[in-house]
Amino acid sequence: MARDQMKDQSMIKQLFxxxxxAGGLFVSNSSAISLDDIQLWTGSGTNRAALxxxxxxxxxxxxxxxxxxxxxxTLVWGYRFNGPATATQMFNAIVAANPGLYAVEAIYPxxxxxxxxxxxxxxxxxxxxxxxxxxxxxxxAFVNGILMDASLNLDAAYSLNPGDLYWGAAYGANWExxxxxxxxxxxxxxxxxxxxxxxTTTDPVNxxxxxxxxxEFAQASLDYLPLTNGSWIxxxxxxxxxxxxxNAPYNIHKHAPPSPDGTYVAYVANxxxxxxxxxxxxxxxxxxxxxxxxxxxxxxxxxFLDGAATNRVSIVDPPYNxxxxxxxxxxxxxxxxxxxxxxxRKIYHSPNNPYGVDFIVYGxxxxxxxxxxxxxxxxxxxxxxxxxxxxxxxxxxVSQDGIHWYTNNPVPALFPQNAYxxxxxNDSWTFEQMNPTKPLxxxxxxxxxxxxxxxxxxxxxxxxxxxxxxxxxxxxxxWIQYVQVRPPAGAYTxxxxxxxxxxxxxxxxxxxxxxxxxxxxxxxxxxxxxxxAQNLLTLNIDAVSGNTRVSTAALSExxxxxxxxxxxxxxxxxxxxxxxxxxxxxxxxxxxxxxxAGYAGNGGDLRVYQWNCTNWTSLPFAYNATNxxxxxxxxxxxxxxxxxxxxxxxxxxxxxxxxFAFQFTPLANATHILQRSTDLTHxxxxxxxxxxxxxxxxxxxxxxxAGMAFYRLSITVP
Numbered sequence: 001m002a003r004d005q006m007k008d009q010s011m012i013k014q015l016f017x018x019x020x021x022a023g024g025l026f027v028s029n030s031s032a033i034s035l036d037d038i039q040l041w042t043g044s045g046t047n048r049a050a051l052x053x054x055x056x057x058x059x060x061x062x063x064x065x066x067x068x069x070x071x072x073x074t075l076v077w078g079y080r081f082n083g084p085a086t087a088t089q090m091f092n093a094i095v096a097a098n099p100g101l102y103a104v105e106a107i108y109p110x111x112x113x114x115x116x117x118x119x120x121x122x123x124x125x126x127x128x129x130x131x132x133x134x135x136x137x138x139x140x141a142f143v144n145g146i147l148m149d150a151s152l153n154l155d156a157a158y159s160l161n162p163g164d165l166y167w168g169a170a171y172g173a174n175w176e177x178x179x180x181x182x183x184x185x186x187x188x189x190x191x192x193x194x195x196x197x198x199x200t201t202t203d204p205v206n207x208x209x210x211x212x213x214x215x216e217f218a219q220a221s222l223d224y225l226p227l228t229n230g231s232w233i234x235x236x237x238x239x240x241x242x243x244x245x246x247n248a249p250y251n252i253h254k255h256a257p258p259s260p261d262g263t264y265v266a267y268v269a270n271x272x273x274x275x276x277x278x279x280x281x282x283x284x285x286x287x288x289x290x291x292x293x294x295x296x297x298x299x300x301x302x303x304f305l306d307g308a309a310t311n312r313v314s315i316v317d318p319p320y321n322x323x324x325x326x327x328x329x330x331x332x333x334x335x336x337x338x339x340x341x342x343x344x345r346k347i348y349h350s351p352n353n354p355y356g357v358d359f360i361v362y363g364x365x366x367x368x369x370x371x372x373x374x375x376x377x378x379x380x381x382x383x384x385x386x387x388x389x390x391x392x393x394x395x396x397x398v399s400q401d402g403i404h405w406y407t408n409n410p411v412p413a414l415f416p417q418n419a420y421x422x423x424x425x426n427d428s429w430t431f432e433q434m435n436p437t438k439p440l441x442x443x444x445x446x447x448x449x450x451x452x453x454x455x456x457x458x459x460x461x462x463x464x465x466x467x468x469x470x471x472x473x474x475x476x477x478x479w480i481q482y483v484q485v486r487p488p489a490g491a492y493t494x495x496x497x498x499x500x501x502x503x504x505x506x507x508x509x510x511x512x513x514x515x516x517x518x519x520x521x522x523x524x525x526x527x528x529x530x531x532x533a534q535n536l537l538t539l540n541i542d543a544v545s546g547n548t549r550v551s552t553a554a555l556s557e558x559x560x561x562x563x564x565x566x567x568x569x570x571x572x573x574x575x576x577x578x579x580x581x582x583x584x585x586x587x588x589x590x591x592x593x594x595x596x597a598g599y600a601g602n603g604g605d606l607r608v609y610q611w612n613c614t615n616w617t618s619l620p621f622a623y624n625a626t627n628x629x630x631x632x633x634x635x636x637x638x639x640x641x642x643x644x645x646x647x648x649x650x651x652x653x654x655x656x657x658x659x660f661a662f663q664f665t666p667l668a669n670a671t672h673i674l675q676r677s678t679d680l681t682h683x684x685x686x687x688x689x690x691x692x693x694x695x696x697x698x699x700x701x702x703x704x705x706a707g708m709a710f711y712r713l714s715i716t717v718p
Contacts, residue, residue: 034190034507034529035230038078042097043090045082049227050190051090052076052234053118054257055165060240060250064155064172069165069237070426074257075120076190079227087177087225087233088113095145102128102145104154104168112223115175117168118235119159129160130168136160173238177218178256179225180232181211191215191232192555193256198239201252215256272344273437274298275498279402279482283337285492289322290332293339296485300362300436300465300497301329302419309374312429315416315466316382316454317373318364319496330364331495338486340402343500346479347398349472352503352525352535354510357439357469359398361485362496363414365391369454378427379454387448389413392493394468398475399482406475410488415445417466417496422458434465437502442469443515459580462511462549469501505529506536506572509551511579512544512587526552526572528594537572538592538629545586551575555640561611563668563693565717566644569596569606574638588636592629593643599628605647607717608632611640616669618718646717653711660701662711666691671716674699676709683712 035048055069077098079090095101104117121128128139132153138160141147159166169175180191194213201210210217215234218225225233236257240250274297281293301319303310313319319329333339347359368385391413397405421432444460445468472480487493504510506526516522522541528534537552555571558564564571576587595606603623608630609616619641621630630643649664666672671690675683687699701711 035078038076040098041078041080042094043080045080047081047085047227047229049079049081049085049090049229049231049233050076051079051094052190052232052257054234054236054255055118055120055167056237056255058173058237058240059253060173062172062241064169064241066155066168066172067158067162067166069167070163073165081227085227086223087227088222090227090233091115091222092144092146098145102142102147104130104147104149104152106148106150111221113221115222115235116154116170117157117166118175119164119166119168121161121164130157130166131160132157167237169238172241173250174242175235176238176254177222177225178212178215178234178236179218181214181216191234191256192553193258194561198252199254199256210254212254212256217254217256269299270344271298273500273502274344275341275483276344277342279340279342281337281339283334284339285332285334287332289328290330290494292328293331295328295331296339296341296495296497298497299499300417300419300467302433304329306374311375313417313419314373314379314422314454315367315418315457316369316377316379316384318366318416320364329496332492333485333487333495334492335487335490338484339495340482340484341498342402343481343483343498345500346481347472347483347500348479349477350503352527353501354439354504354524355442355469355516355521356471356473357442358472358501359483360436360439360465360467360469360499360501361394361396361414361483362417362436362465362467362499363391363394363494364496365389365413365416367416367449367454367457375429379422379458380424380427382454383451384449384454384457387450389416391416393488393491394493394495395486395488396470397484397486398470398472398477398480399484400477400480402482405484406477408470408474411468414468415440415466418458418461419465421463422455424455424459434461435463436465436467436497436499438464438504438508439469439501440464440466441511441513441516442519442521443513446515456580460511460547462509462579467499503527506552506554509549511547511549512541513547514544517541517544524550534594535592535627535629536570536594537574539574540590540592541587542590543586543588546583547579548585548587549575549577549579550587550638551577555642558642561640562615564609564616564642564644565667565669566607566646568642569599569645570594570643571640573640576638586636587638588634590631590633591635591641592624592627592631593641595628595630595643595645599645601645603630605645606630607644607646609642609644610637611642612637613639616642616718646715648713648715651711651713658702660704660711662699662701662713663696664699664713665694665696667715667717668692668694669718672697672699673714673716674701675712675714676701676704677712678705678707678709680710683714686711 054074056072057068077094100121102119106114130137135152154168154170155172191214199210199212234257236255239253278293284291301313304319305321310324323329369382393412395410397407399405421430423430449457483498485495510524524539526537528536553573570593578585608619608621619632621632652663654661673688674686676686677683686701
């Protein structure tokens, strides 16, 4: 059968399993990334949508000889628009705006645009092009990143650059399209595919229907998939080839792409988080590369030139020389000299700042390893020679007005910094930049890392960019805006940047150790991304068994778990695991969760539920009306916690010939008893229902009294 004939036959599948999208922020396997966290945007307008694509290896490679992707990667891009827009417009605009991204498309009658292959040159090197061994399409064949070539055999084609993320197919495993459940838009965070390995089909005959956590299998081709403000649309490689039988395993095994990583939230750049003006300076190193005080303005260095090569800044490869664009990255201050800068905003001594750290100073220290390092060095196989930090002694002073100063104790060296996330699984760097406004847990400053793999040390960073953190507590000031950096007498120091600390938001992670508790650091606070003044989650740690990572994610939809009784007024997923290495950790904590904005009750209508892997369990709690938080004490099991408001449903009545019918929307898992009275004193049960969902129900009174009667609904909430 000819390819075109086969494609016409398989377009029935293409109607339900079409197309593909791409993205620009590397992510992993939990839920965390909101629209506000996406860094790469295309288009303009007040509406926003997120595009997600996952390259992965199919379970079956029947009909296909395409090399499997070099790594399982999930990427995200943002798209801005006004007025009506479709997924096709979004996809083509993003491909055109991102030179590393390319795709193969075809246009079919009645079905419209089909995206049949997608590649991404995430390493930024090598040629762009595809070949099937007979037909070769070079970069100039791609118009705005799109190739249309019916002669290319997509089941055999591969990227000319072997380092690219790439997958394509005609008859083999192609692309599956997903959108948020119900296609309603407005997700606070990326949809989560839930705990199941495969999607849940809702119709055993029509296998195209179903959901996978918050993802819904898209049932329209790309041209007919509209965008709404807040839409999440995603694409993933199918489990296997198309089979015509509806009960074929690869029609049922559909993979929603993973949601973004709950390990930490991507930093959204804000120049006011850093030094914006040099107030005074003297005693800088006379060498031209290091005598520019403006080098300390802005965020810490992420890349630098090492000879002709561009290297990422890491804890074993610190910044020096110049940036790739030739600008200076460091200032060297000799003995007797200083640099005084003004931050772009006030630095506050906030109780919500992690570990009590209020600002961070970056230089160019490093850990020592054997031999030379570069971006190609395998950090999983490279170990530290000793626990010493090789850097320069530094004195840091702070001021509110630039006149009166408080001077901190000197440090023998600033702590090493790290610009990008290292991918332990694939032994390679990613393009995810670490957060320069998130402080390290101070216990890392005293850890002995001798003989540790570099990658294991980076696990301790938990999304932070490193540097040495400082608190304003000793100064007695609630805020400052000026920072002065100098070396001790007889020494010199090297400065890269100064950053104000931002509170950590829900969706991010922090670490906690027994040493923190000994030092009096017992609280972990996670803020509302839309309102940093609001604590969405507070964990007051009573005991911890080891070096522990506490990851959080906000939830607004619970199809991956089960219906929650009442109306969710706040929900958070909490994960506790070792910072690195195998083995469980134990944590004992009290948890405070904020109630949704606008709640005006006294807490009597609230409940707290925890997911126990099979159902929801009600937990005892106390309500603090001052800060509108519910508190659960003595938690040792950490999963999903939901604050739910119990709002009694209204009853509607219909008078039929021989009975009354009462309709209402129930509270899931609650027992509803319809009661009748003729005197408002004595009440008789008429009907009982304990629904497992919140779908509307009807209760009947088949023997109503001849005279007047009163009815009420009694609800027992678990």
